[in-house]
Amino acid sequence: MKSEVKPLVNLNINPCKMCMPMGSATAFYGLKNCMTILHGSQGCATYIRRHMATHYNEPVDIASSSLTEQGTVYGGSENLKKGLKNLIELYHPEIIGVMTTCLAETIGEDVPGILQSFLEENPGYGDITLIPCHSPGYGGSQYEGYFAALSAIVSSIKMDAKKNNLVNVITAPLSPADTRYLKRMLSLFGIDAILLPDLSDNLDGAHDPRYNRLPHEGTELARLKQMGGARFTLELTAFHHKNSVGEYLSETYGVPYERLSLPAGLRDTDAFLNALSRISGNEIPEELKKERGRYIDAMIDSHKYHSAGRAAVFGEPDLVYSTVRMMCECGIMPVVCAAGSASPELDGLIRPEIEKLAGLYLVDEYKIADKADFKDIEDMVLAYKANILTGSSDGRRIAEDLHLPLVRRGFPIHDHVGGQRLKMLGYEGSVEYMDEIANQLIDTVETTFRETLYDTYYKGTAIDHKKQPESEEEIMKRKTKEHPCYNCQAHQFARIHLPVAPACNVQCGYCVRKFDCPNESRPGVTSSILSPEEALKRYLSVKEKMPNLTVVGIAGPGEALENWENVKKVFELIRKEDPKVTFCLSTNGLKLPQYARELKELGVSHVTVTMNAVDPHISGQMYQYIRFMGREYTGDAAGALMVANQLAGIRLLIASDILVKVNIVTVKGINDSHVPEVVKAVKSLGCFITNIMQMIPVKGSALEHVEPVSNKQLNEIRKQCEEIMPQMYHCQHCRADAVGTLTDDKSIQLKGFLSEEKPVFVPVPKSYRFAVASKSGVVVDTHFGHAKEFYLYDYRNGEVRFAEKRNVEQYCQGEEECGEKEDKIERIIAALNGCNGVIAMRIGMEPAKKLAKLGIKPVNTYDMIEDAVKKAAEAM
Known part of the structure; x- marks a missing residue:
C-alpha cells in the first residue's frame, strides 16, 4: 500500500509553471539579431538556458549581469553595464532584451535608468535598441513573462506611425511548428504579416554547419517599427492581458485590433480563417477547406474512442482553453482542467463548454482550477477518475505513478524529442493532436483489457494457479475487514483491550480515572492494571476460549504512548505467539510524532487518535492541562501543541501505511459546531474513518455539568460529516479492559489472569x-x-x-x-x-x-x- 506524507501548510509541490524570465526569454527569441541579458544571479540564466535548450534541441545563449553579494548590497548598475558592454563586443546584436529577476527587483534596481546612463556613457552604442523588461520570478509565471516581454518590445521601440498595408499578428506561446503553420495560413490569404514573436526558425532551425551566435531569423527590427502604422492587429489569445499589445497599438497609434482564440479545433480555426478572409478580402483557399473536411472526417472516425476519454488537461491558460474546446468538439470529456498560472477568466470561459458535454455523458463532477501545482493535479486526477493526461512532460510523474497515458503538448517537453515540432493549430494540427489522444486511449484498452478481465473474474479464485501469498495491501484489507471498529459488518469478530497503560500526559475536561467502575462502560476505566506478562497470559487464555478473537488493542486506561515500554513489550510478546493477530492502539496523539514509525515496526496496523479540534483555541478548552517534555501547558498553548502534534503524528502514520480512525468527543458549546472542520482536516490527511462521539459527563470532571449533545444533534452532525468521509455509527464506548464482540462484552466472564491485588487505578497527580x-x-x-x-x-x-x-x-x-x-x-x-x-x-x-x-x-x-x-x- 503506497502512502505519502501530506503537507499541513499552504505550499506549492512541483509547480505547474516556471518563472517570468523564462517566458520573457522565449518571446525575445522571436526577434532577429536579438540577444537577452538577465540582470540577476548567474544561476537564473543557466536555469533558463538549460530548460530551453533541452526542449527545443537548439543552442540557447542568455547573458547575465552575475549579481553577487556586493552588487546586492550596493546596487548592481556597474555589473549590468559591464555585462552589456561585453555582450555587445562579443555578439554585436541589433536588439538587447534586458530582463530583471527576483534579486534585481527586490533591491529596487532602476533598469531603465541604468540603460539610459549606459547609452550616455557609451554614445557609440546608440544604434542598438535596448528593451527593459520587468520580469521578477515572483511576479507571475512564464506565461505572464511572455506577454510582459511583448509589451516591452512594442512600447520600447520607436515606431514609424506612417500607415502601411501590414497586419500585426500577436500570438500566445506557440511551438515553432505551430508558428510555421500560422505563417502558411497567412500567406495563403496573401497577407503580409508582422508576426510577434516569430519562433519558427530560431528555435527549430535547419541544419547549418556554421554556428550563428545570434538568432538569424525571426521578426526584424525594421518590421517591428512598422507595427505602429499597420492597418490591423490580430491578437491570438483567449484572455485579456494587462500587457495587451493590441490595446497598446490601438490606444497609442490608432491601429484597429481584434482578439481571437488560438486557431485550434473546428470553431476557433473557422473564426480565424473568416477573420483573415475579411481582412484580406480573399475567399478561404480550397486547400484549407479540404483540410477542414479531413478534420471533420477524422472526428467522425474517432468518436467512439474519444467518447471513452476522461481527460486531465494542464498547462498555460491558452493551451488549456484551446485543448478543452477541441476536446468538447470531439467528444472527449475534460474532467480536470488546471492552469499553473493565475487565470481568473479560465473558469468562466470553459465551464459552459464542459457543462454541455457533461450533460450528454451524465457526468456530475469535474474540476476547473488555476494556480494549480502537480500535487493538486494528481489529487484531482484521482478524485475525478481521469484516464488520460495532456500537457507538458512535467506531468510524467503523475502518469508514471497512476499508470496513465500522457499526450505531450506545451512547454517544457524534456523526456521526448521533437517538442518543438508538435502542432495543435489549424485543422491539420488539431487532427494530429486528437489522433494522438485517440491512439493513446486505444493503446490503454489494448494493453490492459486482459489484466482487467483476469483481475475481475479469475484472480484469487480457486482455479487461479498463480495465486500468490497475500500482499501487504491484501493483509491490510483483510485485517480491516475483520476489525469491528473499522468495519460495521465485522460484528462477528471479537477484540480484547489489554489495560497496560495507566499513566497519562493530559487531563481531559471530560475524564476522571480515580476509581474502578466495574458497572460502567466508557473509555478510561478498568478493574485492574496488567503487566506485559499478565497481558500475554490473558490474551492466550481468552484466545483459547474465543476463536473469533482477531484484534488486540491497547486503549488505556491512560495514554498508551506515555507507557511506551509496557506497550512495546506487550506487542512483542503477543506477536511471537500469534503473528497474524491485528494490533491496534488508541492515543491522544500528543506523542505520536515520536512513536509513529516505531508503531509500524511493531506491526500495529490500526491507530485511533482522539482529536477534538483543529483550532488551537477550541482544543485548549477541552483540556485542563497537558504535560509534554517536562513542562505543563494550559489554554491556547496546550491546544496549539496538541493540534500540531496530532496532525504531524497522523501524517506520519499515514506515511507508514497505518490506517487511522479519528475519535471526536463532541462537547456542547465548545466544539459541537467545529466538528465538520476536524473531519475535513483529517480527511485531507488520508484518515480512514471518523467516530463522532457524545461526551459522557463524569462526576468530578471539569465538564461534569455540561449537558451532552442530544442524540438527534449528534446524528445531524454525523450525517453532515458523512458527506466528507465515512462515519462510525456502531461505537460502544469500550472500557480499557473490554473483551468480546462490540455487542456482547465478556470481560467479566473471562476475568482470568487479572491481578488479584486491590483494584489499581491511575492516580491523577495533585x-x-x-x-x-x-x-x-x-x-x-x-x-x-x-x-x-x-x-x-x-x-x-x-x-x-x-x-x-x-x-x-x-x-x-x-x-x-x-x-x-x-x-x-x-x-x-x-x-x-x-x-x-x-x-x-x-x-x-x-x-x-x-x-x-x-x-x-x-x-x-x-x-x-x-x-x-x-x-x-x-x-x-
Whole structure:
C-alpha cells in the first residue's frame, strides 16, 4: 500500500509553471539579431538556458549581469553595464532584451535608468535598441513573462506611425511548428504579416554547419517599427492581458485590433480563417477547406474512442482553453482542467463548454482550477477518475505513478524529442493532436483489457494457479475487514483491550480515572492494571476460549504512548505467539510524532487518535492541562501543541501505511459546531474513518455539568460529516479492559489472569496553581487588597515551580478609598482565572467569600513563598 506524507501548510509541490524570465526569454527569441541579458544571479540564466535548450534541441545563449553579494548590497548598475558592454563586443546584436529577476527587483534596481546612463556613457552604442523588461520570478509565471516581454518590445521601440498595408499578428506561446503553420495560413490569404514573436526558425532551425551566435531569423527590427502604422492587429489569445499589445497599438497609434482564440479545433480555426478572409478580402483557399473536411472526417472516425476519454488537461491558460474546446468538439470529456498560472477568466470561459458535454455523458463532477501545482493535479486526477493526461512532460510523474497515458503538448517537453515540432493549430494540427489522444486511449484498452478481465473474474479464485501469498495491501484489507471498529459488518469478530497503560500526559475536561467502575462502560476505566506478562497470559487464555478473537488493542486506561515500554513489550510478546493477530492502539496523539514509525515496526496496523479540534483555541478548552517534555501547558498553548502534534503524528502514520480512525468527543458549546472542520482536516490527511462521539459527563470532571449533545444533534452532525468521509455509527464506548464482540462484552466472564491485588487505578497527580501576593517575590508580604501583581506558582507532587507574573489594579488604596470597590475586585478576581488558591498576608472577609464562591481557596500566611505554596497545597 503506497502512502505519502501530506503537507499541513499552504505550499506549492512541483509547480505547474516556471518563472517570468523564462517566458520573457522565449518571446525575445522571436526577434532577429536579438540577444537577452538577465540582470540577476548567474544561476537564473543557466536555469533558463538549460530548460530551453533541452526542449527545443537548439543552442540557447542568455547573458547575465552575475549579481553577487556586493552588487546586492550596493546596487548592481556597474555589473549590468559591464555585462552589456561585453555582450555587445562579443555578439554585436541589433536588439538587447534586458530582463530583471527576483534579486534585481527586490533591491529596487532602476533598469531603465541604468540603460539610459549606459547609452550616455557609451554614445557609440546608440544604434542598438535596448528593451527593459520587468520580469521578477515572483511576479507571475512564464506565461505572464511572455506577454510582459511583448509589451516591452512594442512600447520600447520607436515606431514609424506612417500607415502601411501590414497586419500585426500577436500570438500566445506557440511551438515553432505551430508558428510555421500560422505563417502558411497567412500567406495563403496573401497577407503580409508582422508576426510577434516569430519562433519558427530560431528555435527549430535547419541544419547549418556554421554556428550563428545570434538568432538569424525571426521578426526584424525594421518590421517591428512598422507595427505602429499597420492597418490591423490580430491578437491570438483567449484572455485579456494587462500587457495587451493590441490595446497598446490601438490606444497609442490608432491601429484597429481584434482578439481571437488560438486557431485550434473546428470553431476557433473557422473564426480565424473568416477573420483573415475579411481582412484580406480573399475567399478561404480550397486547400484549407479540404483540410477542414479531413478534420471533420477524422472526428467522425474517432468518436467512439474519444467518447471513452476522461481527460486531465494542464498547462498555460491558452493551451488549456484551446485543448478543452477541441476536446468538447470531439467528444472527449475534460474532467480536470488546471492552469499553473493565475487565470481568473479560465473558469468562466470553459465551464459552459464542459457543462454541455457533461450533460450528454451524465457526468456530475469535474474540476476547473488555476494556480494549480502537480500535487493538486494528481489529487484531482484521482478524485475525478481521469484516464488520460495532456500537457507538458512535467506531468510524467503523475502518469508514471497512476499508470496513465500522457499526450505531450506545451512547454517544457524534456523526456521526448521533437517538442518543438508538435502542432495543435489549424485543422491539420488539431487532427494530429486528437489522433494522438485517440491512439493513446486505444493503446490503454489494448494493453490492459486482459489484466482487467483476469483481475475481475479469475484472480484469487480457486482455479487461479498463480495465486500468490497475500500482499501487504491484501493483509491490510483483510485485517480491516475483520476489525469491528473499522468495519460495521465485522460484528462477528471479537477484540480484547489489554489495560497496560495507566499513566497519562493530559487531563481531559471530560475524564476522571480515580476509581474502578466495574458497572460502567466508557473509555478510561478498568478493574485492574496488567503487566506485559499478565497481558500475554490473558490474551492466550481468552484466545483459547474465543476463536473469533482477531484484534488486540491497547486503549488505556491512560495514554498508551506515555507507557511506551509496557506497550512495546506487550506487542512483542503477543506477536511471537500469534503473528497474524491485528494490533491496534488508541492515543491522544500528543506523542505520536515520536512513536509513529516505531508503531509500524511493531506491526500495529490500526491507530485511533482522539482529536477534538483543529483550532488551537477550541482544543485548549477541552483540556485542563497537558504535560509534554517536562513542562505543563494550559489554554491556547496546550491546544496549539496538541493540534500540531496530532496532525504531524497522523501524517506520519499515514506515511507508514497505518490506517487511522479519528475519535471526536463532541462537547456542547465548545466544539459541537467545529466538528465538520476536524473531519475535513483529517480527511485531507488520508484518515480512514471518523467516530463522532457524545461526551459522557463524569462526576468530578471539569465538564461534569455540561449537558451532552442530544442524540438527534449528534446524528445531524454525523450525517453532515458523512458527506466528507465515512462515519462510525456502531461505537460502544469500550472500557480499557473490554473483551468480546462490540455487542456482547465478556470481560467479566473471562476475568482470568487479572491481578488479584486491590483494584489499581491511575492516580491523577495533585496539581494546583496558586496566586501569591508579594512585593519582594520571595516572601508572602502583601495584603490581598494592596497587591499590584501576583506571582503564580504551580504545585505538582511535592514540587513547586514558578509559572508567570500577572499585574493587577489594587482595589484598596487607602482608608478613604477601601469602601465599595466592586468593579476593581471583580477585575482582580478575573485576573486570577485558572488559580486554585490565593496566598496573601491578609485577605478581607468579603474578598475571601467571593474567592471561595468561585472555587479559589483564600490562604492567609506570612512565610517564604515556596513553603507557603506547599502548605496550602497539602491543605487542599
